[in-house]
Amino acid sequence: MKNPLIQTEGLPPFENINASYIEPAIDQLLSENRSTIQSLLDNHTNYSWDNLLQKLEDMDDRLNRAWSPASHLHSVADNDQLREAYNACIAKLSDYSTEMGQNEALFHAYEQIAQADSFNALTTAQQKIITNALRDFQLSGIALDNKSKERYKVIQQQLSKLQTKFEENLLDATQAWKKLITDKDELTGLPESCLALAAQTAKNEDQEGWLFTLEFPSYMPVMQYADNAALRREIYEAYATRASDKGPLAGQFDNSEIMREILKYRTEKAKLLGFESYAHYSLATKMAENPDEVLGFLNDLAERTKSYAEQEFAELTQFANETANVPQLEAWDIAYYSEKLRQKKFDISQEMLRPYFPVHQTLEGLFAITAKLYDVTIKQRHGVQVWHEDVMFFDILDPKGEISGSFYLDLYARQHKRGGAWMDECIVRKKSNAGIQNPVAYLTCNFTPPVGEKPALLTHDEVTTLFHEFGHGLHHMMTRVEYSAVSGINGVPWDAVELPSQFMENWCWEKEALDLFARHVDTGELLNDELFEKMTRARTFQAGMQMVRQLEFSLFDYRLHMEFATNQSLQIQDLLNEVREKVAVVRAPDFNRFQHSFAHIFAGGYAAGYYSYKWAEVLSADAFSKFEERGIFDKTTGKEFLQSILEQGGSREPMDLFVEFRGRKPSIEPLLRHSGITA
Numbered sequence: 001m002k003n004p005l006i007q008t009e010g011l012p013p014f015e016n017i018n019a020s021y022i023e024p025a026i027d028q029l030l031s032e033n034r035s036t037i038q039s040l041l042d043n044h045t046n047y048s049w050d051n052l053l054q055k056l057e058d059m060d061d062r063l064n065r066a067w068s069p070a071s072h073l074h075s076v077a078d079n080d081q082l083r084e085a086y087n088a089c090i091a092k093l094s095d096y097s098t099e100m101g102q103n104e105a106l107f108h109a110y111e112q113i114a115q116a117d118s119f120n121a122l123t124t125a126q127q128k129i130i131t132n133a134l135r136d137f138q139l140s141g142i143a144l145d146n147k148s149k150e151r152y153k154v155i156q157q158q159l160s161k162l163q164t165k166f167e168e169n170l171l172d173a174t175q176a177w178k179k180l181i182t183d184k185d186e187l188t189g190l191p192e193s194c195l196a197l198a199a200q201t202a203k204n205e206d207q208e209g210w211l212f213t214l215e216f217p218s219y220m221p222v223m224q225y226a227d228n229a230a231l232r233r234e235i236y237e238a239y240a241t242r243a244s245d246k247g248p249l250a251g252q253f254d255n256s257e258i259m260r261e262i263l264k265y266r267t268e269k270a271k272l273l274g275f276e277s278y279a280h281y282s283l284a285t286k287m288a289e290n291p292d293e294v295l296g297f298l299n300d301l302a303e304r305t306k307s308y309a310e311q312e313f314a315e316l317t318q319f320a321n322e323t324a325n326v327p328q329l330e331a332w333d334i335a336y337y338s339e340k341l342r343q344k345k346f347d348i349s350q351e352m353l354r355p356y357f358p359v360h361q362t363l364e365g366l367f368a369i370t371a372k373l374y375d376v377t378i379k380q381r382h383g384v385q386v387w388h389e390d391v392m393f394f395d396i397l398d399p400k401g402e403i404s405g406s407f408y409l410d411l412y413a414r415q416h417k418r419g420g421a422w423m424d425e426c427i428v429r430k431k432s433n434a435g436i437q438n439p440v441a442y443l444t445c446n447f448t449p450p451v452g453e454k455p456a457l458l459t460h461d462e463v464t465t466l467f468h469e470f471g472h473g474l475h476h477m478m479t480r481v482e483y484s485a486v487s488g489i490n491g492v493p494w495d496a497v498e499l500p501s502q503f504m505e506n507w508c509w510e511k512e513a514l515d516l517f518a519r520h521v522d523t524g525e526l527l528n529d530e531l532f533e534k535m536t537r538a539r540t541f542q543a544g545m546q547m548v549r550q551l552e553f554s555l556f557d558y559r560l561h562m563e564f565a566t567n568q569s570l571q572i573q574d575l576l577n578e579v580r581e582k583v584a585v586v587r588a589p590d591f592n593r594f595q596h597s598f599a600h601i602f603a604g605g606y607a608a609g610y611y612s613y614k615w616a617e618v619l620s621a622d623a624f625s626k627f628e629e630r631g632i633f634d635k636t637t638g639k640e641f642l643q644s645i646l647e648q649g650g651s652r653e654p655m656d657l658f659v660e661f662r663g664r665k666p667s668i669e670p671l672l673r674h675s676g677i678t679a
């Protein structure tokens with residue numbers, strides 16, 4: 001039987017894919033790619049886009065089409081066999097990628113194409129691919145001597161292994177802890193939705209009572225609503241110590257040593273390539289130009305925000321003291337009293353809004369907004385093979401009714417699924433002999449699942465997350481670029497990649513947009529003006545505290561990767577404490593090991609790049625301000641955003657694209673205004 005991962009047409013046949021196909025598919029494709037490259041290099045002396053680079057594009061695409069479903073399954077339906085196959089393959093893929101990046105003949109071929117007169121006749125996208133590739137050869141160690149090249153390869157192998165292990169430990173630690181409660185009196189304060197979920201979770205495991213886990217939809221409501229401070233503390237401790245040397249599972253899935261190793265190898269790699277630190281190396285592919293610019297940006301925001309955060313925290317402390325006689329707030333009290341204070345000040349809570357956001361209605365709303373902005377139609381397609389019965393599939397149709405992109409939507413938290421929310425590529429848009437290959441995305445969230453027969457009701461936070469991921473999805477699916485290396489989010493500097501996603505969140509805060517879908521699940525009534533008013537006033541509630549929290553993560557990440565270069569005995573915890581001392585207003589308990597689950601930087605692509613969220617939020621808030629000026633459904637502005645940002649992918653510099661759209665360079669004012677920091 002043919003290996004279902006090796007196919008260049010149609011969607012992945014998920015029902016036929018299992019772990020046993022993964023390694024053979026990757027082995028075969030890597031071996032075929034190696035010999036194809038060799039013969040392409042041997043058969044020509046005069047290299048061109050058509051005789052070399054287009055063929056490399058096609059080859060990469062074939063590999064991506066095999067690896068993408070395998071790696072996706074590893075994230076959303078993990079099991080031992082998948083893990084083993086995945087780990088075997090990332091080692092091989094790491095070697096292959098190093099080998100390509102250090103292939104001198106290939107490098108000279110790129111150079112030849114870049115220097116030829118015909119270079120100017122290539123499209124902007126093609127030229128950008130070549131420029132990026134020449135840069136990436138340098139970043140893969142093309143200029144190193146043979147011994148250093150070999151070392152680079154070892155470092156890359158170790159890093160991919162360690163980063164995967166970090167993620168595995170986190171997933172295992174998250175799943176290993178559960179708390180069964182059989183006395184309902186211990187659960188006062190918890191909303192019905194949370195109790196029902198906990199009861200359903202218990203029932204699924206043949207237990208009586210209410211079962212709580214560390215998955216976000218179970219964890220968060222306890223922090224926000226459980227009157228029982230001891231219970232909050234217990235669950236907080238389990239959550240904040242995952243994969244560490246502390247807490248109920250201390251040492252069992254401990255990431256401590258892995259984190260140090262990751263930092264050590266990253267630093268060595270950066271230095272090998274001639275950078276002062278990994279923080280410097282990271283900027284070689286980003287919009288920000290140097291560490292001073294990043295640190296200056298973060299410190300400036302911290303300075304502008306800190307006093308707001310302090311005032312908010314003082315208000316919260318006073319409130320807890322007056323209402324509950326709690327003199328000092330602990331970390332597990334913050335969300336709880338914040339929720340109470342929010343209700344007192346604004347008479348609103350996440351739970352009050354939930355009935356207005358049944359999942360299917362919310363999706364219809366999101367699609368209606370997208371239709372208004374970009375003149376497309378989104379339609380569900382049934383009968384597509386998926387990896388879990390809850391997964392849905394949709395097509396995006398252009399104004400002529402033709403499919404221009406598609407996506408899988410996997411909404412709910414469940415066992416063996418990585419936490420958080422993200423967009424990933426399944427198929428990338430590109431031109432091929434058969435015509436245009438349409439892009440396909442995976443949109444993954446971890447929302448509260450439906451309980452019993454009722455539809456899933458989302459919190460407004462979850463609605464915002466859905467819009468965010470869909471924004472990434474649109475960047476991937478609305479691209480018009482015809483070459484995969486800069487199509488969609490490919491080739492977009494990491495600190496600009498959160499522009500389309502954070503941009504999309506804005507429509508969750510506009511009455512005109514909410515009126516398209518926010519209707520009460522029982523009564524069908526629209527979210528009325530009064531409730532909307534409250535929601536808007538509460539929008540900037542504790543915005544200062546949220547901002548300094550993001551700045552704490554960003555500064556910790558960036559400084560860690562910078563300072564480790566000069567001080568390898570640096571204690572990660574000490575640096576985190578130092579950063580907290582400077583910017584945080586909430587005191588973290590000594591057992592807190594947040595960093596052990598900071599997968600963004602230790603396992604994901606945000607290493608020395610977590611600042612990207614705030615950096616890109618300047619861009620997204622400023623981009624949205626143009627819609628505030630012209631109307632949030634202004635067709636012309638929608639078209640401009642589509643043409644200048646979404647369609648362009650990574651084919652041009654993000655600053656040029658922004659200036660084209662906005663008519664000027666980005667201003668920080670809209671971000672400060674949206675955060676309530678300036679009027």
Ligand SMILES: [Zn+2]
Nearest residue numbers: 468472498501
């Ligand atoms: Zn994002």
